[in-house]
Each structure stands twice: as C-alpha cells, then as structure tokens.
Amino acid sequence: MNMRELIMNEPAMICLTVGSYLFGVWIRKKSGLSLLHPFLICIPVIVSILYAMDIPCDFYMESNAMVEFMLGPSVVSLGLLLYEHANTIKKYFISIMVSVLTGSIVGIGSVFLLCRYFNLDDLFVKSMMPKSVTTPIAMDLSSMMGGNVSLTAVTVVLCGFIGAVFGPLFIRLFHIAAPVSRGLALGCSAHGLGTAKAIETGAVEGAASGLAIALMGIMTALVMPLMRTLFGI
C-alpha cells in the first residue's frame, strides 16, 4: 500500500481543496498583503500536489463535485445582499441601473472586439465575455454559451485582481468623485476582490460595490444573450 492509494479518495481530495484554501488565507494574513488572494496561493499548491502524487486532474475534479455544487446556492444567497442594500438601491435606482448596464455592455462588447483584435478564437470570446461578473455566475453564463468554464474562472479572478490593484489608480486619474460611483466602478469591474478594496476605502463604497456584484450578475445575464445574437457567436 503506498501513499498515493491512501489519498486517492473523495474525502482526501475535498480536504486538499479546503486545506489549501485555508493555507492561502493563512499566508495572506501572515504576509499582511491584502491583495494576495488565497485563490492565487491555493491553485499552485493543489496543482503541484496533484502533479507530485500523479493524481489525474479529472479525478480531483470529480471528487470535488460536492464542493462545486455549492456554487449554485451561493449565487442564490446574493439575494440577501440585495435585500440588505434595498435602501441604497431605492435612493439611487436610476443612476445605479444605468451605470451597471453601461458596465456590462462595455464589458461584454470590449471582450468581443479586443479578442478579434488580438486574434483570439471564439472559445476565448465565449469564456471571457462574462469576466466582470462574480465567478459562479460567470461560470454558469460561460457554460450556457459553450465556453470553457475553467478558463472563465481563472479569467474572472485575474480580472478581479487587476481591478483591485489598478482600480484606485484609475479612479484618481479620471477623477471619479462620488463614493457610490467609486464603489460601483470597483464592484462592476472586479466583483468580490474589488469590493474588498472598496470596503477599505469607505462604508458607502463597500455597500455600493457589494450591490454591484449582484446587479452586474443579473444585468450581464440579461445583456449577454442579446449581445450574442448581435455579434452572431
């Protein structure tokens, strides 16, 4: 009996997922770098362990079906977030909706045009179109379009990382002044990671940004099928 046989089972694989995530959280806390997202640490950790133990990637993914299942319920739970911010929505209803709509159209449209410009094929277009939306929704949208779900997940995280790192710089550069505008900008472009950054800036920014995550998901889900027909993908 060797080591590999002992860990080639479902509980061990789920343990690997959760354990490496917690390891990522621990590293971020120790390093004091708020931008060092646990995801960026745990993915290389899992990949190298699978590689070292010679465990097939498919086996790992199948064993983690239960963990992945939680994505659907986690999207539904965002409804509570909408409920908790209902007052903010009512107060700024039109401006928030227009802003989120603009963000989702620009997000989807720019991916299409930029992919054409950089000669990326349709699989990239389909997988990257929902990239400004929180990961579980983006994955659902991507699989509906026939995109590659893994590519979508990684792109979404990269997107959040870019938004959180460079967002504050561009906000200053372009003089985006109102706190709600700043929150929406971060939430629309960089979902959860952007919101974490927005919360550091202020409570209003954080609330607007959290709101943008849910609204951007809804808006993109509505806009994407239309844009898809428009572009003929």
Add this chain to the structure above:
Amino acid sequence: MVIRGFFFILMFLVLGNICSTLSGHFIPGSVIGMILFYLALQFKLIKAESVKAAADFLTGNMTVFFIPASIGIMKQWNMIGSHLIAWLAVTFISTVMVLLSAGLAHDGIVRLGQLVKNKEKK
C-alpha cells in the same frame, strides 16, 4: 437553524432552475433564483434572520466553491499558454474599460441631477 436557511436557498435554486428551463435557458437558474430569493425577502415571505447564517456562509466562502473547476485549467494550459499575452491584454484593457465606464456613468448622472436641481432652485 442553519439547515432551514439552507433549505430555503436550495428551494429557490430549484425554482430558478425550473424557470430557466421553461424559458429555454435564456438566463442561468442560479441568477433567477437570486432574484426570486430577493423578492421573497422583500415581500416578507421569508425572514432575513432565518436565512442569514446559511447565506453568509455561502457568500463568504465562494472562493472555495470555484477552486475545483479552476483546477481544470491544468488541462487547458497549452491553449492559454500559447495566447498568454493576448489573454492578459484583453483582460486588462477590458477590466479598466468597465471600471471607468461604470464609474464615470454614475458620476455623470449624479452631476446631471445636481445641475437640474440647481436650475430648479433659480
């Protein structure tokens, strides 16, 4: 009871999936479920306190839930690797464009609103 909150959330996911199937998968079931869940809370069909613990657990640990699918990137590494620069460039430019368009659109409307208000005062 956390399990009761979890049950409500699952129920709305099921409802969302049914709506999604009936509408020809135009919108993912999870998104419809989110909207229905919000409406149920707003119209006091469900108490927020009864779902808070379960919902906070789910939204707070989203990252864990999408780790398994992300590992699938191992299999597609060749595809991304050969387009690495283009992929990074598209993501970067598009992200900044979304950030600016959403922020400036909201700022613009807020300023427009103030302008209208000032005129009314005069």
